[in-house]
Amino acid sequence: MRFAFSAVALLLTTTACTTVPMEGNIDTARTTPLVAPVLTSPDALDTSTYARPQVARVTHVDLDLALDFAGKSVGGTATLSVLAAPGARELVLDDKGLKVASVTDGQGKALPFTVGASDGEKGAPLTIQIGAGGESRTVRIAYSASDADALQWLSPEQTAGGKYPYLFSQGQAILNRTWIPTQDSPGIRQTWRARVTAPKPLTVVMSGLKVGETEDLGDRRAFTYEMDKPVAPYLIAVAAGDIAFRPLGPRTGVWTEPKMLDAAASELADTEAMVSAAEKLYGPYRWGRYDMIVLPPSFPYGGMENPTLTFLTPTFIAGDRSLTGLIAHELAHSWSGNLVTNAVWGDGWLNEGVTSYFENRIVEEIYGKKRAQQEASLDYTAIIETLDRVGSDAPGTALHQPDGTDSAGSAIVYNKGAAFMRTLEHAVGRERFDAWLRQWFDKHAFQPATSQMIYDDMLAHLVNGKVEANKLKLHEWIFDPGLPANVLRPDPAAFATVDAAAKAYADAGTIPAKATWDGWTSAERQRFLQSLPQQRSADQLAALDSALSLSASGNNEELFLWLNLALANRFDPAVEQADRFLSHVGRTKFVRPLFAALMEQGDWGQPIAKRIYAKTRAGYHSVTQASVDKVVLKD
Structure with missing residues (x-):
């Protein structure tokens, strides 16, 4: 991220909606889902979930849901595949506001369940009595969700087209428990499949590959998607509206409202080249397609890296591709964040910091070294401003945040994490660093990770012993507050011209000529505005x-x-x-x-x-x- 249905017949007039091209679909033949490990070390204990995965954990979620735009609710069934320890009798899920009608096993037998006391943002535990039995269990939950924090239901007036309603979800960090009954923890990865119905002419898209053809149900249509690789549950995402698709390359494309399609496609024209650049750096793209959806402007973030379907704010559309570092960032999450995911939110830099570094490398490949250096310099300035505000010894300025400690903000999680990666690359050399980072992604693909794990991996595969590790201050970078003395500082020449102009304005009120201003990059204009008295x-x-x-x-x-x-x-x-x-x-x-x-x-x-x-x-x-x-x- 770049900074968390009961059927109803809605009488809507028809309009043409494009469907996902068939080459992006997956085989309808079911395969045995992959099962990712759950980490058991103390630093991998996720206190934002009620789940007890060592006792019983969800490995697969199968949803059959209907979208109700009139009631602003979603409802149907969630069928969970559960892997339980011998003798395990309880499955604990996360629940925030769900209305559970019934719970049954694979044979339709009712299973007793209770919903515990709610604890603020965390919600409540949904405890299901699964009984002693074999290791593999099936649990089917009939439920509905209204007023779900993860879902935003938009009226036609809130869309570009103005004729039809719209829905989108935002699950990170722990909001998907408001519309999906599962174990909502980044360390409990799950495969999933979903069949979702919506009134015509709305199209449903999700963060998986399309399965088969769209079903015509009269005044409604059903869309089925599947993710056959285990992902963190916050990455299950849905959007529905009057949307159309335009391909950008053999495996890339964009969804958005028809009125916005030309502008979005033009701004995203470099996406296929970005995917190729990312693969050149750190290995194959493993998710099949890389599509995007440009959402209505109420989307709360710049982007959300939902696998196969990045969610984007329209605010990145500037007409000149000057803000497409956002696309590079969300694409990079296909490796750091989606492929290898922080097991707990206190290690969020493993997602965002590594991604921010990767983003800058993609920008360098596509737009050149100057733009990459300037954008990295802006990020460095944000770190310094944060440290000046909160203090360099504030606990929230460490990359790894122990349970109970809040991060000092995005300049730490994103920018300090990227500065760490950039410092290491400069110290050991790009070739050596890239080889290490690629093996990190390969070795931990589709698995959770912790700060301790990447630190241990650096000791084993990046540096030559403790002496070099101490020289590079690896432990200090990850576990201590502030900014280590060996940080790679940005090249002063990156903004030499604009800094001189900012000084001239501060000293004498000299405003740059409009032609000069228009000739600057967006990063340079932002630098000037940030430097004003x-x-x-x-x-x-x-x-x-x-x-x-x-x-x-x-x-x-x-x-x-x-x-x-x-x-x-x-x-x-x-x-x-x-x-x-x-x-x-x-x-x-x-x-x-x-x-x-x-x-x-x-x-x-x-x-x-x-x-x-x-x-x-x-x-x-x-x-x-x-x-x-x-x-x-x-x-």
Whole structure:
């Protein structure tokens, strides 16, 4: 990620919807699912789940569900394949708000079950009495889920087309327990299959490969997808709406609303080349297809790396592919995060930090060294800003977060993790480093991992003994707070021109010429905006906007930086634009800071923030709502 149905006959008029090309489908013949190991070391104990996988663990989930857009609910059955220890009598699942109607075994015999007390975000344990028997068990759960935190149901007015409703899910980190009864832990990998029905003319897509043909059920259609490789359960994802498909290459393509298809396909034109570049670096792409879906703007993240179908925010569409590092990031997750997954969320850097490094390597291959260096430099600046804010000795600035410790933020999990990888690559040489990282992916493919495991693997396969390990500060990088002294600092030349321009503005108010501004990369423009003095008068802000057309930017990263600066300085002309932006965009990365900037402005900003949030909150995903509630509704 780049920063967690009862049938109803809806009478909808018909429209053409494209289906996934058949070459992307999988054989309908069932094969024995792979079973991934569950780690048993103390550092692999996931306290965000109620599951006891050493007693009984889910290996496969088979869903048969119907989407109810009128009731904003999903319902049907989940049939679980369970591997149990000898004598095991209980299976414990994660449940947050599910309405369980019945639980039976493989022969249809009722199984007693209880739902325990709820514990906030964690939800409640769903404990099923499976009885003593063989190691392999089948458990069938009939259930429904409404008001699920993972699911956002959009009205037609919230879509680009304006005619049909829309649904998408966001499962990371522990939200899939709100619509799927399973063991919702990244360390308990599962294969899955799902048959999902939706009213015509809506199309359902999921994070697996399509099985067979779409079923015509009269006023509804059924779509079946399968993931035959064990994945972390947060990677089971669904979307449904009036969407169309366009191929981008032999194994890549994009889904989105028809009105957005041309712009999305143009922005994503480099995707097939990115897949080839990634394979050249770290081995074959193992998931069959790499498709993407550009969702409505309420999607709370930049992207979500759901296997075979990356979910994307439309805010990355800038018209010039200047923000496609997001695509490189989500693609890289096909190795780091999806192929090898953190067993516990305290080791999230194994997903995000390694991916951020990999992303930068793909960017270098596709767009050149200059852009890669500039984007890495922006990431380094974010690390320094975070350490300055929280303190270099804050426990949350370590990569590995012991249970009960909260990370200091994305600049640590993503950027410090990438800086660690980049430092190692520079120290040992790219050829040696790449060989090591590729064998890490190969050796742990489709398995969970921990910080201790990658540290041990570095000792065994990357460095030449303890002396070199100590010189490289491997243990300090992973387990200690702050930034080790051997960090590879960005090349000052990467932003030499823009830094000189920023200094000229700070010293004498000299604004770059519009032609110069337009000739800069997006990273350079972002660097300039981030380097501006934080206190500006209305006249100074107006002059900047007039000279550089900041408020008219089609690049949402740059527009966000401008709005953040303007609102922090009570710039009245920016209020209307901020209102439009916050009413249209639901990406938490943008939304929360802008509301925070308003709330920090007391009597000027707080009424504006509360007015805008009162009308926009209902259109945000639960992830964004939870984040912004803490800012705007904290009193």
